[in-house]
Amino acid sequence: MAFNGETIAFVGAGVMGEAMIKGLLHQELLQPAHIIASDPRAKHLETLRERYDIRVTTDNVEATRGSDVLVLSVKPQVMSKVLPELRGHVDSISLIVSIVAGVPLKTIAESLLNVRVVRSMPNTPGQIGQGITVWTAAPEVGGNQRKQAEILLGALGEHIYANDESFLDMATALSGSGPAYVFMFMEAMVDAGVHMGFARRDAEKLVTQTLLGSVLYAQQSGLHPAQLRNQVTSPGGTTAAALHEMEKGGLRTVLSEGVWAAYRRSQALGQ
Numbered sequence: 001m002a003f004n005g006e007t008i009a010f011v012g013a014g015v016m017g018e019a020m021i022k023g024l025l026h027q028e029l030l031q032p033a034h035i036i037a038s039d040p041r042a043k044h045l046e047t048l049r050e051r052y053d054i055r056v057t058t059d060n061v062e063a064t065r066g067s068d069v070l071v072l073s074v075k076p077q078v079m080s081k082v083l084p085e086l087r088g089h090v091d092s093i094s095l096i097v098s099i100v101a102g103v104p105l106k107t108i109a110e111s112l113l114n115v116r117v118v119r120s121m122p123n124t125p126g127q128i129g130q131g132i133t134v135w136t137a138a139p140e141v142g143g144n145q146r147k148q149a150e151i152l153l154g155a156l157g158e159h160i161y162a163n164d165e166s167f168l169d170m171a172t173a174l175s176g177s178g179p180a181y182v183f184m185f186m187e188a189m190v191d192a193g194v195h196m197g198f199a200r201r202d203a204e205k206l207v208t209q210t211l212l213g214s215v216l217y218a219q220q221s222g223l224h225p226a227q228l229r230n231q232v233t234s235p236g237g238t239t240a241a242a243l244h245e246m247e248k249g250g251l252r253t254v255l256s257e258g259v260w261a262a263y264r265r266s267q268a269l270g271q
């Protein structure tokens with residue numbers, strides 16, 4: 001059993017922190033009494049307490065007192081305030097899991113005087129347990145702590161371990177920001193449907209189910225995307241006409257350039 005009565009402190013209980021708490025409780029991986037969340041907004045904390053029956057506090061240091069595991073789930077710009085605040089109070093914590101974008105393992109370990117750090121990059125579908133997280137761990141994180149990290153991150157969906165921290169910036173660009181690219185694609189498809197004459201709700205239903213069905217089909221068939229695309233593309237047909245326009249407009253290059261821009265930005269923010 002990776003968790004055996006340990007208490008997990010969440011510093012920052014916004015969208016992602018709450019998603020992790022919800023996943024852990026719904027999957028019955030932890031008892032509510034073993035979770036404490038700290039956040040500046042008392043009203044928000046009260047909602048979380050009512051919703052999940054967890055312990056809450058507006059004091060970050062108090063949240064970590066007596067806790068075994070610390071999850072850092074604040075926005076990146078808040079880390080420069082939170083890390084000095086926690087310094088000297090988390091030496092005995094056996095595992096620190098950060099989901100904060102762009103803050104390196106070294107920065108967290110040196111700021112908190114604790115080297116048992118896991119750094120991860122989840123994504124927003126984690127809110128319904130359908131996310132994917134790339135994570136890495138400092139060498140000092142032991143076997144049981146790695147299992148605990150897997151359980152915590154598994155509350156958001158799938159996860160992949162990376163040996164090298166540099167994959168975290170790549171994951172930020174691909175899967176972390178990825179949902180935004182998909183939503184923009186969805187929006188553009190729906191707008192095209194409305195432009196042709198569909199009612200918006202019909203266009204939304206057509207596009208959503210087309211995306212969902214295509215992804216599940218690709219996953220279940222195991223075929224290469226090019227093979228799947230060829231199945232829809234008859235000689236001289238409608239799909240071929242559409243794909244020709246999309247290639248002409250540089251769709252692949254634009255997507256690739258977008259991902260690279262996110263990667264460069266992630267690297268720059270981490271410095």
Ligand SMILES: NC(=O)c1ccc[n+]([C@@H]2O[C@H](COP(=O)([O-])OP(=O)(O)OC[C@H]3O[C@@H](n4cnc5c(N)ncnc54)[C@H](OP(=O)(O)O)[C@@H]3O)[C@@H](O)[C@H]2O)c1
Pocket residue numbers: 011012013014015016017038039040041060073074075076078081082099100101102121122123124176
């Ligand atoms: N959303 C994504 O797509 C995504 C994906 C992967 C990773 N992440 C990472 O996940 C982290 C959290 O993102 P999020 O979307 O959950 O953000 P969020 O909803 O803004 O949650 C952050 C929470 O931290 C609270 N907070 C602010 N200052 C604090 C302090 N000094 N001490 C403790 N808590 C404080 C915020 O309260 P207030 O609202 O009152 O400021 C908020 O409730 C980020 O670092 C982000 O990089 C996000």
